[in-house]
Amino acid sequence: MLQFQTLGVVSCSKMNLVSALRRSFFEIPNSFQKHREKPKKN
Secondary structure (H helix, E strand, O other): OHHHHHHHHHHHHHHHHHHHHHHHHHHHHHHHHHHHHHHHHO
């Protein structure tokens, strides 16, 4: 039972890592676009 519990925790942390990576992956291009748009407005 202990092994199963630790396995579940590991999978949970992995899912959190994946979601965090996806968020940063989508947020980075957005921030780059915002920086590129600023000079165009000026």
